[in-house]
Amino acid sequence: MARACSLQSEYWLLLRFVWGFAVCDDVDAAFAAIARSIARYEASREMSPFSSKFDLYLAGEVELTDSEKRGLSLFKGEAKCDTCHAIAGAVKGGPALFTDFTFANIGAPRNPENPFYDQPPAINPLGEAYVDLGLGGFLATRPEYAEYAAANEGKHRVPTLRNVDRRPRPSFIKAYGHNGYFKSLEEMVHFYNTRDVLPRCAANDPGEKVTCWPAPEVPRNLDADVGDLGLTLAQEADIVAFLRTLSDR
Numbered sequence: 001m002a003r004a005c006s007l008q009s010e011y012w013l014l015l016r017f018v019w020g021f022a023v024c025d026d027v028d029a030a031f032a033a034i035a036r037s038i039a040r041y042e043a044s045r046e047m048s049p050f051s052s053k054f055d056l057y058l059a060g061e062v063e064l065t066d067s068e069k070r071g072l073s074l075f076k077g078e079a080k081c082d083t084c085h086a087i088a089g090a091v092k093g094g095p096a097l098f099t100d101f102t103f104a105n106i107g108a109p110r111n112p113e114n115p116f117y118d119q120p121p122a123i124n125p126l127g128e129a130y131v132d133l134g135l136g137g138f139l140a141t142r143p144e145y146a147e148y149a150a151a152n153e154g155k156h157r158v159p160t161l162r163n164v165d166r167r168p169r170p171s172f173i174k175a176y177g178h179n180g181y182f183k184s185l186e187e188m189v190h191f192y193n194t195r196d197v198l199p200r201c202a203a204n205d206p207g208e209k210v211t212c213w214p215a216p217e218v219p220r221n222l223d224a225d226v227g228d229l230g231l232t233l234a235q236e237a238d239i240v241a242f243l244r245t246l247s248d249r
Helices: 012-019 021-025 027-042 053-058 066-076 134-139 185-194 233-246
Strands: none
Touching: 012 021, 012 027, 021 027, 053 233, 066 233, 185 233
């Protein structure tokens, strides 16, 4: 048996079929081949069909509701969502990707329910004192990039908003933000709108996520484009309505 492939795997024969018999003879080569295979699949039409209502709207096949149209206008305007979640395609004429692939710290509060806090010391020696420094935490581990760590603490990759509301069933509760603090699109949009407007409060405060917010997990390097958008609750609802048009069929 080759060193890098296990006969217990369901995919080792397919891996050799695609990449050649020798791919399993070297661990690094095997991992590189697996990574390229996954990346190619994720770029395929099966994984990203671009068949959402918004895509059909761009193709002139369907109309958006009035609320969805208002949400799209806000997304590109007052709400500043398009600043990071770019609608423009990666290449001219390409599909809207809803990310500019940069990193940002939106100031998400600490999530007390984060299961990482309960991991054994061998995995998380800091326990509940752990703070996710995001990109800055990674850069600090690399001598060649360590000088950029402080300026990037708390920053996480801007995710695509495609399929942001897709779920296996309507009652399924999704988690948003790098640590899963937000449990609905309504909470997420409300936070973007009011992070710097509403007062600070402790976790589990009766007004949490409605009339107040806990402090950011990492208060440094906060994204200044969000936090005080001046939107009404009705406008927040319109943005959520638009986001729900991004789910592929």
